[in-house]
Amino acid sequence: MSLQSPNITVRVVAIEQASPLIKRFTLQAADGGQLPAFSGGSHIIVQIPAASGLLHNAYSLLSSPFQLQQYQIAVRREDASRGGSAFMHAHVAEGDILQISPPNNLFPLHATSGRQLLIAGGIGITPFMAQMEELQSSDAAFELHYAFRSREQAAFVDEQAAFVDELAARYGAHCHFYDAAQGELCNVAGLLQHMAEPDHVYVCGPQSLIQAVQQAGAEQGIPSARLHWEQFAASTSGGVAFTVVLARSGREIPVAAEQTILQAIEMDGAVAVDCLCREGVCGTCEVGIVEGEAEHRDQYLSEEEKQAQNSLLICVSRARGSRLVLDL
Structure with missing residues (x-):
């Protein structure tokens, strides 16, 4: 594949x-x-x-x-x-x-007549930098809410502040900053309370921030089609070592405890595989399971598909046993 x-x-x-x-x-x-x-x-x-x-x-x-x-x-x-x-x-x-x-x-803006609400935490600001350029150029209604632990650790906060202070005509009042070191906290539930029907919300940052937005959206009945998120770190840790067998060649590849199947196959170099996200969300690295069971850690397969144990996403998922045979 x-x-x-x-x-x-x-x-x-x-x-x-x-x-x-x-x-x-x-x-x-x-x-x-x-x-x-x-x-x-x-x-x-x-x-x-x-x-x-x-x-x-x-x-x-x-x-x-x-x-x-x-x-x-x-x-x-x-x-x-x-x-x-x-x-x-x-x-x-x-x-x-x-x-x-x-x-x-995998994290595009969606066309809407309403507001685009951007919520960032830490380095989760990065995808919004280019998106704000697009929103600004199209005269769209948008807000950026950027939370960080301290001003010293915030990526690009000085650049963003310059937009607020010196280039008000560019992003200006669109931007809102929350410095935890100064006691400034972003009230996610409060932000989502004011969403109108055509508005969309996007969140990128720590898993805790993404979960807070998901929870607030569910509690307020916001359709999932209007909630979008991107996490910048996949949950791939906490496993044990195992062996992956490539069924078409019989080749056996060890997968270390802190290594993904995708990484092990890439380092081995015997077969070419690809993954567009490396975070378990896009599905491009889905591979069939010939023998064994997977510990699914992706956000792509449905619960029914995970239980069927017919395939897994090799960028984040692992083996439940010591050996997993894949259709590669």
């Missing part, structure tokens, strides 16, 4: 420290040409040559969709990193060459 798209070779032309934990990388096409078009909410997958092997990490594009001479991504350094974010922070330098996938959008 492969949806492999041709990689794009890019050069790192600038690296900025957006916060103590977050770096912003500016990428340009290595041949000097224009990069592929994208829409707000899109992400790219960066191939990272970390010490543990070639990793594939997804990052939201935060640059303007109207300026295709460059892409910008933000990378937060994670203490529990598999090596990807640590490598990007410690070893990638200006002038380096990287391989990236074409942009893909």
Whole structure:
């Protein structure tokens, strides 16, 4: 199974420290040409040559969709990193060459005559940066509500504040900030109370924030078609090691406790697989189960499909036993 798209070779032309934990990388096409078009909410997958092997990490594009001479991504350094974010922070330098996938959008804006309500937590601000460019250009009604632990740890808060203070005609009063260190909390239930019928709400950030929006939406009877979310970290930890067998070749691949099946197969290199999201939401890495049972951790398959044990999403799900045979 492969949806492999041709990689794009890019050069790192600038690296900025957006916060103590977050770096912003500016990428340009290595041949000097224009990069592929994208829409707000899109992400790219960066191939990272970390010490543990070639990793594939997804990052939201935060640059303007109207300026295709460059892409910008933000990378937060994670203490529990598999090596990807640590490598990007410690070893990638200006002038380096990287391989990236074409942009893909699993978190698009939806056409509506009402408001677009954007709720971000921490580095969850990133997909909204490009979306606000689109909303501003189309004269749409929108609000950004951005919550963070402290001003020092907020990605791009200074940039956003500059929009409020100096460029009121651009984003201005559309933006609302909540600094937890100053006792400022975002009342999610209160925000959703004022949603009109055509309004849509989008949330990106920690799982706790996403769950708060989902709960408030359910309590207020907001249809699921008007609630949209993107989580920036899949729940792949807490497992035990097991072996994956590729049924078509009989090849056996060990999967470590803190490794996904997708990562193990990619590092092995015997077969080509692809995944557009790497978060268990898009379904592109769904693979048939020949033998064994899966511990499903995705948000794509229905409960009935999970119970049937006919397939799993290899980017997040694991084996329930010591051995899992897949139709690969």
